[in-house]
Amino acid sequence: LLMAGAITGGGLATSVFAAGRSPPPASMLQPGAALSGYGARSRSGAAIQRIVPELPFPGTGSSRTPLQLLEGTITPNGLHFERHHNGVPQIDPATHELLVHGLVRQPLLFRYEDLLRYPRESRVLFLECSGNSGALGAPEPVQASAGQLNGLVSGAEWTGVRLSRLLGEAGLTGEAAWVQAEGADAAGMVRSIPLSICLDDAMVALFQNGEPLRPEQGFPMRLLLPGIEGNASVKWLRRLKVMAAPAFSREETSKYTDLLPDGKAEQFSLRMGVKSIILNPSYGLDLHGAGYQEISGLAWSGRGSIRKVEVSADGGATWGEAALGGPVLPKALTRFRMPWRWNGAPATLMSRATDETGAVQPLRAAWLAQSGASKGYHSNVVQSWRVQADGKIAHVYA
Amino acid sequence: LLMAGAITGGGLATSVFAAGRSPPPASMLQPGAALSGYGARSRSGAAIQRIVPELPFPGTGSSRTPLQLLEGTITPNGLHFERHHNGVPQIDPATHELLVHGLVRQPLLFRYEDLLRYPRESRVLFLECSGNSGALGAPEPVQASAGQLNGLVSGAEWTGVRLSRLLGEAGLTGEAAWVQAEGADAAGMVRSIPLSICLDDAMVALFQNGEPLRPEQGFPMRLLLPGIEGNASVKWLRRLKVMAAPAFSREETSKYTDLLPDGKAEQFSLRMGVKSIILNPSYGLDLHGAGYQEISGLAWSGRGSIRKVEVSADGGATWGEAALGGPVLPKALTRFRMPWRWNGAPATLMSRATDETGAVQPLRAAWLAQSGASKGYHSNVVQSWRVQADGKIAHVYA
Amino acid sequence: YAHLNSRRVDSPQLGRPASPDVIRRMDISVGADGGGLPPGAGTVAQGRATYAAKCQMCHGEAGTGGIADPLTGGIGSLATAKPVKTVASYWPYAPPLFDYIRRAMPLTAPQSLKDDEVYGLVAYLLSVDGIVAPDARLDAGSLTRIRMPNRKGFISLEDRDFDGNAERIAPPVEGAR
């Protein structure tokens, strides 16, 4: 073949690549792959993986969503964060049943196929582990990616049956005030949940982003409590016991309670606060040089919609209001974006969200003053990324 | 082990399963699977596959989304319908470039990594092949699933760079009125697109439901034209040529033009109409018996938002307004739901959507009168499922 | 709940009545008040032996120093700069400890322990810090009567609509560095 360099125009070359043409890319010269039943990611796309730590017990712990490598507000099902207490069970939907009992008029059993025949609703919602961003309490800022620090939150379109519908079918009695939910995993995890939350917007979720739930997210069914700390959205849901008082089980005493500096602990601190994190730029995504750079991140609140997100590039001296990506939905991740032109001098980037109730994301100092460094849960402090003169990005406390 | 049947209460059995307890499910008796980098579907979830036909050339044709097996409005990336003209190319993003040339002040080349540094926007949008539901033109109703009949439509949250931004950077000249887009696949597919559409809400999409595009959806970049027939959203986008007139290439003459009964053909019929389909119940999802049954489906319009969806259970004699799942977004799939109590007598189910412009989904007879049976494209006729006395469901023409 | 309980017309009503036998088989939960505790009993000595055989490998000798959560010690540390949260120092009630051990431990073989073994384990673990006597024998009644050191350590947020976040308690210090 004649290659690039041949004289163009009136040349008499007869090769298809005559007249100074170099070969088209290989992708245009041979038929591509066939149609398939379930598409796979590209090679580089497949490199995006959940952040899985080294654990003494590989089924007990968390894997994080690499938020800084993703876009929009929907987390692919395969990258939704995980938090398990003894691994991911394989459950046969044909034999799995949900029991509703306790302070009800008629205890009931529901098979998976039964629940599939109930009226459904879909909601785009975040799920966040109470321990997300807990490392922000460390004395020195941990140099880790936004996903490593904050990856115990994900967003999805969940579809299922309104929980109040099932509770109503069993018939609640006067003393009912709490519901114990239990999962069919090897931890047999139980959690006591206020009945008021169960009768609000709670659902028994069956689908996630259009497909049946994945095992790690609780297939065949899970409890889903919008805006509430993730652990209470019990996966592999097996039993709901209506009670007059909480059971004070391990997950709501030993874990998922918020120890204060005076040694007392707040219990049933269930609703997640208003929060935002800048994902781009962030640690590990250094800038190439001075010039235009979009500042982008996610904001959410367990109380409802995000009202506004403010961004600062000068460590909080001044703030500008970011654009919110539509639609802005209650108890869902909202993408925010702010155009920025880096002039090459060091800069400290921060974001601060306000939710529909007027609650404002707290600065770290205020959070520490109220909570103490060892709280570990419900960390929604304003975070700061330091852009250094060479474009490298460090995690700092502003 | 003592099993079920032992006397409860004061029994002195010492086995863990004493007192009439049968063993818990296996999932509660042994640790589950470990944390993982990218989650897989459950066994039954993995049975949900795109509908892939037998083809003489396995890379040239369409696979369909099994809509009736899915929920909500987001299609999992692996199940997004496919339409290819010579297979799915493997493209190295490091060497792929987008050329913008033609009637511009400065022809420009953009690398993938360049585009990743541009301001982004996300939109939840449907993509529909012009040929979707073409089988509705057949003289007799084809007995096939809703996905088989209508599966060339999917929904996703797309993220990318506004196309007008790149065209503006190159600088448009006075005669510019059309844009030829070309893909880097083995068909080298080209399509002429009105500049007005390119300057409207068009984007160069880089992400889909949070991840980089999958190869079948055009990784590393694709054109995305909201509300426009899918073929024009050129995948594996390689070149944009600004022109004064269309090139009248194969895809906009031989294909994707709408032949009318008089032998003339409408050309550049690009916008998809208002449409709805009932997915549950539908062919292949027979009813178990008389009683409550939610009627659920999807509605969408290439012109914007869905204003309302009406549902009939008596072949169109009477209609009721369905509930629309929030948020109702422009040029996106909208889930509709209608409670229904089947009394066991034969019933004909239909849905009819109205979009924000007031356009109403046409009945098949009206569509045929205007289009003729051989049109094959832009079929958005009202569809009908016949629920027979035994609960089996047939596709009928009402 | 009359309105909710009567909302049946737009629902398929597919729940099947669950018998007391089914409920008994599916529900092994124990409440803070001791409700659900089974017959049986166990001593500190028996628990020490079971612990050595089935728990020590992960939780360490006498409930601390292993690779899993510490179970003993830490009493009195909660208000210090370095609080140590253990069963002994932090849990407010004893019956849920029975519940948790029976349902979730040992990690490698959950729900394999006999009820007497669980009573013994609770006795042993709580004897390490003197919460129960070295010769204690626990059954449903005596276990329920145990008063844990942190019994009064929790503040329920029920009256604050279960929202304990910092921003609902103190306003942010505007513009602070």
Add this chain to the structure above:
Amino acid sequence: YAHLNSRRVDSPQLGRPASPDVIRRMDISVGADGGGLPPGAGTVAQGRATYAAKCQMCHGEAGTGGIADPLTGGIGSLATAKPVKTVASYWPYAPPLFDYIRRAMPLTAPQSLKDDEVYGLVAYLLSVDGIVAPDARLDAGSLTRIRMPNRKGFISLEDRDFDGNAERIAPPVEGAR
């Protein structure tokens, strides 16, 4: 487009100028007006030979009867109950046929044909139905001058905002069965 062309302040401006040489290499498109057609030529006889060797296996003898799209025949069928859409009966312009064959065919080896071979193939295919003479020799000029049977068969929807859907043309027959 002045407003759009000046919208640069919130954008990184990373496009790199493309030289005429790069554009020539990347753009092989041919417009309906013949713009982009390369030098070279081919006869019906040459095209027939190329067709037999490289196309017949899929498209059948003389462009019809194979397992791939029919390319010939069907002229005059468009307004009948059974329209047959082929290159001959339906395509409005000849130059885009050159474009398509060069870029996408043969399916198994796209962009492997020499320009002369493409001219020959277009000549042969269009000779089957007498659109060009049996001894035709096509080059850029003569190919551009070909008038296809369906040249006037298309109605552009530009003036209807590219919306040709039935519901924008005729109102639905309300409640019809």
